[in-house]
Amino acid sequence: MKTAYLVRAMAVLVLGGFSASLLAAHPNCAVSGGTLLKWPATGPAVWEMCWLAPGSSSGVQGSGLEVRDVYYKGIQVAKRFHSPILFAEYRNGSGGDCYRDWKDANAKFAATPAVRNQLGVPGSFLATTTCDISKDATASHGTCPFSNLSPNPFVNADCQASGVAIEDRTNALNPEDSYVLLTTQYSASWYQYASRIAFYANGDINPEFGYGNSNGTYNNVTHWHHNYWRLDFDIAGAAHDQISANGVLKPTEFTDLRSLTGGPGGGPTYWEISDSVQNFGFRITSGAGDYTPVNESGRGLHTVDVIGTKFINNEFSDKADNNLSDCQMVASNLANGESLADTDVVFYYTASVRDSTSNNWPTSGSGAIPQDSMVCKKVGPLITPVGDWPLFRDTFEP
Secondary structure, eight states, X not given: OGGGOSOOOOOOBOOOSOOHHHHTOOOOHHHHOSEEEEESSSSSOSEEEEEEOGXXXXXXXXXXXXXXXXXXXXXXXXXXXXXXXXXXXXXXXXXXXXXXXXXXXXXXXXXXXXXXXXXXXXXXXXXXXXXXXXXXXXXXXXXXXXXXXXXXXXXXXXXXXXXXXXXXXXXXXXGGGOEEEEEEEEEETTEEEEEEEEEXXXXXXXXXXXXXXXXXXXXXXXXXXXXXXXXXEOTTSSTTEEEEETTEEOOBOEEEOOOSSOSTTSOXXXXXXXXXXXXXXXEEEOOGGGOOOTTTTSSSSOOOSEEEEEOOTTOOSSSXXXXXXXXXXXXXXXXXXXXXXXXOEEEEEEEEEEEOXXXXXXXXXXXXXXXXXXXXXXXXXXXXXXXXBOOOOTTOOO
C-alpha cells in the first residue's frame, strides 16, 4: 500500500526509560469492545488491537472500519482509529445535491475463507473490494461477485458477506516490510466505500480509503467525496500528549490547510502527535496522490484539511446527529480554543477525491479533463513512528 507515497519517514528506535510492565501491556477487548487481533499469531506480539466491522462501529450511523486499544510491541499508541464523518457533494447542487453518508452498512467484498474475520494467510487472491476493480471511467460492477468483468475471476463462494478481512502479509525475505492488513467494505446506497489499515512491522501505519460506485448513479455529475479519519492517539496512555505542525507545537485546538509541497504559501507538510514526557510518537505525512484542495467545488461545505482537538468522551463528529442532508462540516464545533498542552488529544485528517464527468470539469467543452467518475480513487496518509521509542526486544531483561 505505502509504496505509492513519495516520502517514507524512518523510525528512530532506541531503548527508552520504560518499565517492563508498560512494555508488556495488551488490549482488553472485553472492556474496550471488539475482537482481539494479535500479529503475528505466534511469538511476541508486534501489533495488538481490537477491531470492529462497520455494522458494530461507534458513532451516530457508524464509523466504518474501527480499531481500538492499539498496541505496538507492548506500548499503547491509540485509543481508536475510525472514520465517523463522510460526505458526498455534487457540482452546483446538481444530481443528489449533497449527502452526509452513513458508515454502518456492511457490504459484500471478495476474500478467501482463511482471512474472513480472522487473521490468516491469503489464498488464491487478496481481499478485493468494488473499489479495487473499478478501473473504467463509466463501468459499474456492483458488489461481490461483481459484474461487467470479462473474464470474471470471482464466484459467490468468494464473497465475504460482512465483517473484516485480516491478511497476514509476512515478508520472510524483508521482515521489516511485513504487515497485517485489515480490509472492509460498506455501503451508502449506491456508493461502496472501501476502508483499509495496514500495520507494518517497523511501526508504520497506513490507512487507506476508497470511493466506489456500485451502479453508476449520478455518474454524469462531477462530484466530490470527503472522508474524515478520527485518529485518537494515546501515546503510552492518554495523558501528556501534544500535537505539532512542521515541528511547531500547537498550544490550542486548531484547524489547518495543507498543500502539495508546503513551504511559503503552503500549509504544513506533516503533523506529529507525541508524548511530552517520553518524547516519542507518530508523524502523519501526506503525499501528492492524497490531496484534493478543500472547497474545490466552491460551495463552502468543506474548508479545512486537518483538525486538532482535546479529547471529549463520545465526541466523534462535528454534529451530534447524522442527518443525510446536513452537508456542511462545521470544524468550529470541534476546534473551539481549548488547550492542547500536555493532555489527551484527537487528530482529524481529511482525504477528498473528485469524480469528474466528461466535458464538465473544470470547464465545459474542449477544456474539460477526461471523464474518470467511475474510476475508484484511493487516498490516505502515511503514519510513521518518530522520536525515542522504547524497543521491546526478546532479550530485554527488567
